[in-house]
Amino acid sequence: MRIPRIYHPEPLQIDTEIALSDDAAGHVGRVLRMGAGQALQLFDGSNQVFNATITEAGKKRVSVQVIDATTDDRESPLNLHLGQVMSRGEKMEFTIQKSIELGVNTITPLFSERCGVKLDEERLGKKLQQWRKIAIAACEQCGRNRLPEIRPAMTLEAWCVEPEEGLRLNLHPRASHSINTLPLPVQRLRLLIGPEGGLSADEIAMTARHGFTDILLGPRVLRTETTALTAITALQVRFGDLG
Template identity: 75%
Template sequence: MRIPRIYHPEPLTAETGVTLSDEAASHVARVLRMQPGDMLTLFDGSNLTFTALITHADKKHVKVQLQSMQEDDRESPLHLHLGQVMSRGEKMEFTIQKAVELGVNVITPLLSERCGVKLDAERQAKKVQQWRKIAIAACEQSGRNRLPEIRDVMALEDWCAEPDTGLKLNLHPRAKQRINTLPLPVTRLRLLIGPEGGLSEEEINLTAHYDFTDILLGPRVLRTETTALTAITALQVRFGDLG
């Protein structure tokens, strides 16, 4: 049986007792129905993992005793920052979950001219908190021990204007360059994925102004969530640790 992996939001030290967060305790006790004597793996985002013995478990509180500690680096050599124009409903959640599994380091939700998601500041903040929880769950499932950063929502132009020393890519249906023709090596990359209706001509010109390189994935038109995952996978194969 696979030992469950649980994220702990505070730094951990071997051979100490720890009380799990309320959310983690609820998952361990109510969902997994684990009992004292069962084992967990805890990680705190520092690339360290800890074996942990459950010493107390009820519906509200779970306490563990940390035992052995080991470094477990599963991060890609490619630092990848995804700028994703927000998509409707579960599509954005799906994109974030799979991007985390594929090794993305930073995700910034974006607003663009044709973005179909209209949220006020309060609802944006709630969405971001929800997406951060999805990222944590994806790390627990996939074995990542560093949490990717899920940033607050930004306007497309503000994001494009941020200083970045890495390669900057924008997917464009009329681009001539493909991922497999980009020169090696690349260790830092910023990837822009537009909305379901695509970027406007003015926004495409904006990306060119900020030195984004247009690339083409292939001959077929992909949905925005398919585009993100296809591009991330291809970039990890070309520059990262897949394949």
């Protein structure tokens, strides 16, 4: 049986006994139905893996003894910041989950002219909490030991004007550049994925003014969630650690 991986939100230390967070305790105690004496792997975002043994297990509280630690770096050499215009339903959750599995470091949800998602501040706050839980679960599943940042939502223009070193890319179906034509090497990259209806002409012009290069993935028109994952995969193959 595979040893479950659990994220702990506070720094871990060897030879200490700790209580898991409420979410983690619920998963270990109620869902996995694990008991005292069984093994867990913990990570706290420090790029280390901590072996631990359960000392107490209930439906609401789980305590563990931290035994040892090893550094386990599974981060890509490409630092990739995804700006994703929010999509409806479960598509945004799917994009966040899979892009983290593919090695994205930062995700910023965006509002644009054709964004189909309308959320007030309260609902947006709840969405952000849910997206961060999805990020934790994705790291637990895929083996990453650093937690990617899920930022609060902002407007497309506010995101584009942020100062950040590195290459800036915007997916566009009529672009003249492809990922394979981009010069090597690239260590930092900001990738913009538009809404289901695409960016407006004014928005495309605005991204160009802020240094974004339009790139083309191929001859077929992809859905927004397919576009993000295809582009991230291609970028990790060319500049990162896939393939």
